Amino acid sequence: MIERGFNMKKIFMFIFLILIFTMSFSIKSVIYYTASASNVSIIGDFSDEPIQMEKTNTGLWKKTFELEEGEYKYLFLVDGKEILDYKNTNTVYSNGKLYSLLIIKEEKTYYPSIGDGKVGFIKHEKERKYINPVKPGDIYLSIEVQKKDIEDVYFVGNAKIVKKEKLTFDKTELxxxxxxxxxxxxxYKFIIKDGENSIEYPNLDYFEFDFNKPIIKYFDVPDWTKGRIYYQIFPERFRNGDKTNDPAYTYEWYGNYTSSSLGSNGFYGGDLKGIIESIEYLKNLGIEAIYLNPIFESVSSHKYDTKDYLRIDSHFGDDKTFIQMVKDLKKNNIKIILDGVFNHTGDEFFAMQDIFRNQKRSKYLDWYFIKKFPVTKSADSYESWWGYADLPKLNLENPEVKAYITTVLGKWMEYGIDGWRLDAVDQVKNSFWENFFYPIVKGINENAVISGEYWKDSTQYFEKPAFDTVMNYLFRDAALGYAKGGSAYNFVKNTNAYLEKYPPQIIHTLWNLLDSHDTPRAITELNDDIDKFKIAVGIQMTFIGAPVIYYGDEIGLTGERDPWCRKPFPWDEEFWNMDIYNYYKSLIKLRKEHEALRYGEYEVIKTKLGALIYRRYTENDEVIIISNSRKIPVKANIELNGDYIDYFTGEKIKTIEKISGLTFRILIRQ
Known part of the structure; x- marks a missing residue:
């Protein structure tokens, strides 16, 4: 009985070991056949005989295998005919026949550890993230590894290192x-240092980048755009300089505003002559560039429903007025950017009007996306922007449409404008911007700026590229969220999310706005709290990028969402908040005087609760910004390395001991 029990134990142990062996070295693999067939089998290395596949309820043919690591040749036997698995790109030629190849490899868990001499993975691929040429002789090169896996990376090559930085993400380091x-x-190659090991990547050879034949397009941005101070003007509501061109009915400039009077069919008489008359005001404020909402012929006050892209709207002026405005702006070193609305036209555009008249006989049918006949002013008849029948969507792949747009770009750029802000860019295929618009504009003037309106992560638009910059709503969200009492940590996290992802050559060009014609006024968003508004403006004027001021913000103009954010600018100074106005002037002056704020580096020194301390610096200049978005004071106890003066009070500062509640301070290094 004892011997028998012992033998039974040996048998159970043997079976157990077989099971363990099978579980340890067998890997489950599933093969599918998706086409219709009466009978499907698999032939190959799996068995000497065909293996029948099982037909699922969905009509797919499926077979599950438990296989050890290795390579397995196979073919499908479909209704008696041998065929390859065309969904499997791995093939092998053997004994005069081409087979599909199933590669089985156990995925082993890798645990990153600094100093163990091992590297989990290395990425340096043909993407702008890793190979980012700016211009001949100037390039950013990056290598990505697992987080906390190595000690350091060194660059080796026939080049001079201008700057090295490490960016840390959730799971990787760049x-x-x-x-x-x-x-x-x-x-060039990279030397990866980890413990006693130094790993060369690539191992035996070098990577090569030929500046005469770049594998990724050059992407440089105009120098003048970096850190420049912009001012956005909604022309119909900025200033009435010529009453003779007013619409038939205009509302009282300082009258009682209603949603109707401020809406798309309400007019107040603002025009280009009014902008010309305001150049001295803009110059005194410190503005260096203006961006105008659409100015081309249109029946609305907002002008996004364009009737003729080659004509200035008659209520704004004419070509002569426009040329004079550009000339006077240039004389005062103020750049001018026009709004380009190319996703859609207005329904009064000549091509759409021809379709309404001639229906199927119109030669402009391919300019739009017609759904049915007869074509009437209806979203049921043609594709339109968000279903608005007065905004029919253009077919931008039509060569005739492209030719027309080329004519439009040529005319206004010949008059000397400095770039385009593009409306609703996400409603248009990236290829249009990358392969058509960008090359056309840069071919006319390589120093023209192209800014896209996109409210989210814009990484996709910088890959080819499509634009030099975007309206940086990500900054707006972060800045206003912080000024409302948000945490400093979240502000840094939200801004780093794009600063560390976008190509480094464009971060100083980003249009950092707090509001626009499409949003509530920033001060209204902050419940008319001037202290919080000053924090938001202070961040905007000292942060990395190019601040964009929406007309009237600098005098405390309020307003909810469109149309209330489009109230006429009150030129009577009785309506101005002079505290806010002087604050803006002071910060603009500071920004223009300090290269650190204009295009310097950015470094976060401290975040705690609502307290945020960061610095902007160059080799010769440094500015420290101290802010607290909450009423609760925060202890800092930071000893400064040098002598600093408080910009607003003139006080000499050597230590940041405490950050008062709802405060914004600027320290200038002496």
Missing amino acids: YRFHVKTPANVLR
Whole structure:
């Protein structure tokens, strides 16, 4: 009995070991056949005989295998005919026949550890994230590894390192090198240091980048755009300089506003002559560029329903007025950006009117996306922007449409404008912006700026590229969220999300706005709390990027969402908040005087609750910004390395001991 029990134990142990062996070294794999068939089997290395596949309820043919690591040749036997698995790109030629190849490899868990001499993965691929050429001889090169897996990365090549930085993400770290070289062909590799090991990547050879034949397009941005101070003007509501061109009925400039009077069919008489008369005001404020909402012929006050892209709206002026405005702006070193609305036209545009008249006989049918006949002013008849029948969507792949847009760009750029802000860019295929619009504009004037209106992460628009910059609503969300009493940590996290993702050559060009014609006024968003508004403005004027001021913000103009954010600018100073106006002037002056704020580096020193301390710096200049979005004071106890003066009070500062509630301070290094 004892011997038998012992033998039974050995048998059970043997069976257990077999099970363990099977579980440890077998990997489950599933093969599918998706086409219709009466009978499907698999032939190959799995068995000497065909293996029948099972037909599922969905009509797919399926077979599950338990296989050890290795490579397995196979073919489908479909109704008696041998065929490849065309969904499997791995093939092998054997004994005069082509087979599909199933590769089984156990995925082993890797645990990153600094100093163990092992590297989990290395990424350096043909994407702008890793290979980012700015211009001949100037390029950013990056390598990505797992987080907390290595000690450091070094760059080796026939180039000079301008800057090295490490960016840390949720699961990875990116080492980015800004390098410059006089060589036509850059040869380089990365040395990964981990413990006693130094791993060369690539191992035996070097990567090469030929500046004469770049594998990724050059992407440089005009220098003048970096850190420049913009001012957005909604022309119909800015200033009435010529009453003779007013619409038949205009509302009282300082009258009782209603949603109807401020809406798309309400007019107040603002025009280009009014902008010309305001140049001295803009100059005194410190503005360096203006962006105008649409100015081309249209029946509405907002002008986004364009009737003729080649004509200035008659209520704004004419070509002569426009040319004079550009000339006077240039004389005062103020750039001018026009709004380009190319996703859609107005329903009064000549091509749409021809379709209404001639229906199926119209030669402009392919300019739009017609759904049915007869074509009437209805979203049922043609595709339109968000279903608005007065905004029919253009077919931007039509060569005739492209030719017309080229004519439009040529005319206004010949008059000397400095760039375009593009409306609703996400409603248009990226290829239009990348392959048509961007090359056309840069071919006319490589120093023209192109800014896209997109409210989310805009990384996709910088890959090819499509634009030099975007209206940075991500900054707006972060800044207003912080000024409302949000945490400093969240502000840093939300702004870092794009600062660390966008190509580094464009971050100083980003249009950092607090509001626009499409949003509530920032001060209204902050419940008319001037202290909070000053914090938001202070961040805007000292942060990395190019601040964009929406007309009237600088005098405390209020307003809810469209149309209330489009009230006429009150030129009577009795209506101005002079405290806010002087605050703006002071910060603009500071920004223009300090290269650190204009295009310097950005570094966060401290975040705690609502307290935020960061610095902007260059080799010769440094500014420290101290802010607290909450009423609760925060202890800091930071010893400053040098002598600083408080910009607003003139007080000498050597230590930041405490950050008072709802405060914004600026320290200038002496």
